Amino acid sequence: MTTEILDRQRPATGTLFRFATAGSVDDGKSTLVGRLLHDAKAILADQLESVARTSLDRGFGGAEGGLDLALLTDGLRAEREQGITIDVAYRYFATDRRTFILADCPGHVQYTRNTVTGASTADAVVVxxxxxxxLLEQTRRHLGVVALLRVPHVVVAVNKIDLxxxxxxxxxxxxxxxxRVAGELGLHxxxxxxxxxxxxxxxxxxxVRTPWxxxxxxxxxxxxxxxxxxxxDxxxxxxxxxxLVLRPQGALAPGLPAESFRDYRSYAGQVVSGTVRVGDDVTVQTPGQEPRTTTVVGIDAAGRDLDTAVAPQSVALRLADEFDVARGDLIGAAGSLPVPASNLSASLCWLSPKPLLPGAKVLVKHGTATVRALVQSxxxxxxLDSFEEAPAGTLQLNDIGHALLRLSAPLPLEPYAVHRRTGAFLVIDPQDGGTLAAGMIRNGAGQ
Known part of the structure; x- marks a missing residue:
């Protein structure tokens, strides 16, 4: 590792960066996050006082005057009592160069599903x-999850180097x-x-203790x-x-400013990838219908007119044509959306204690669209030892596997390798609404 690592990176002043931590039990994830927050001066005085009191009560004798820095992230009562991380703990902090959202994920194998949650939207994962x-089996599992989720950057923190x-x-x-392991997984x-x-x-x-x-x-x-x-880009x-569909307001309510009057229909959502500009031709795809092409004539954001919107901005788009557009539809650059398909081939991170069996009826939530689906096989x-796919007829909790599903309505399916946001979906239990799996589309043809 040399300074070339820094030389090849682009400046990132003022940008938002999401990262998650992962690792095996007692690797020191929460302590590392606490150290990062503490040394980056991202801790308020009252938080430090509370941590100091709790550290004293627990007889902690570590560095920094006896502060147990793991307490800065282990927020649940059970976590503090057991000294482990159970849930994903989100923290927000900033330096002079960047704003961060971090997710401290659990290390226990039974909470691997929480790691999937924390890493699914991350720009980087610190393992x-x-x-x-x-390297342990759980380390390999986490690297496998990172590879499957195609997290752009992987940083391995070799902790406790002092020991x-x-x-x-x-x-x-x-x-x-x-x-070696990263190469096997395609993490180059x-x-x-x-x-x-x-x-x-x-x-x-x-x-100064690592001059090498x-x-x-x-x-x-x-x-x-x-x-x-x-x-x-x-x-x-x-x-x-x-x-959400924002419909025209037919009359101005008493007391509202004149600029709040809106006599046009617009469509609210988040730009999940790419860029859109006023005047761009776009395609609207409704599940089960033929795609329609129109033009963007306006972009609104918090009462302001924009000429351009980029990911991950939340905006409202105005279109030239009065199409029947509803929640669950997908708008994309003209001619770029794939042909909708009903056969879904996917990699699944199974997150439920109930096993996945062929013939199961589930819901698939893809973007803002939710459709019924049947697990075909x-x-x-x-x-996790060979990182190869072994034959299996079912998936158990924390398994990562390959399944084929049949959708009740065709969707514009894109490989996760091409579009990380639109290539992902959730498998939901239709009975109780619980999340069963995080899915990554392998291709749009169900092969």
Missing amino acids: LVDARKG VGYSEDVFAQIDADVR HAVSIPVSALVGDNVVERS YAGPTLLELLETLPAADQED DAASFRFPVQ VKGRLD
Whole structure:
């Protein structure tokens, strides 16, 4: 690892960056996040006082005057009592260069589904490895999830480097193992950093105790990695799932300003990828219907008229034609939407204790559209040792597998490898509305 890591990154001043942490039990995820927040001066005085009191009550004798920095992220009562992370803890902080949203994910195998949740929208995932233990099965599982979700950046924090005497050889061996496993999964840009979350080595400040390491600190790297939205500059990839139809207001209510009057129909939602401009030709796709082409004549955002909207802005689009557009429809760059298909071939992260069986009737939520679906077959399950697909007839909790589904209405299915946002979907239990699986579309033909 050298300073070339930083040299090849684009400046990211003022951008929003989402990242998640993952790792095995007791690798120090929460402590690392707490250290990052503490050393980045992102903790309020009253929070520090509360953590100091709780640390004293627990007899914590670590660094920073006895502060148990894991308490800054372990927010649930059960987490504090057991000393483990159960739920995904979201935190927000900013530096002079960037604003961050971080998700501290659990390490226990039974909470792998929470890792899928935290990593699904992340620009980067920081995977922790205990320097004393090296790569474990759960580490491989998390790297497999990261590869499946196609998270743009993977950072491996080799934690507790202080407990192995800041050994360069230990770090080099783990780095080699990381590169080997990452290569098997197609993660070609994984970066390893030696850190000590407890002491603070190479988290925010460079450590004098690792003179053999010339790369960036964790925060330096996170400040310079390009966000996924920055990397999606292709105008043809514009995608806009319609969330709400804003209808004309026929009369001005008493007391409202004149500018609140609106005599046109518009369609509200989020630009999930690409760019749209006034004057662009777009295609509107309604499930089960033929696509229709029209032109964008206006873009509204919080009462302001815009000429351009880019991901991930939430806006309202005005179209030249009075189409019957509703929630669940997809608007995209003209001619770029795929032919709707009813056969769905997908990779599934199974998140329910109830097994997935062929013949099950489920709901598929794709963007803002929800349709009924039938599980036709389970083709296989990912072997976390070989990272190859092994034959399987069912999927159990935390399994990652391949299944074929038949949709009740055709949808514009795009491979997850091409469109990370529109290539993803949820499998929902029609009985209780619970989420059964996170899905990634393999292709639009159901093959």
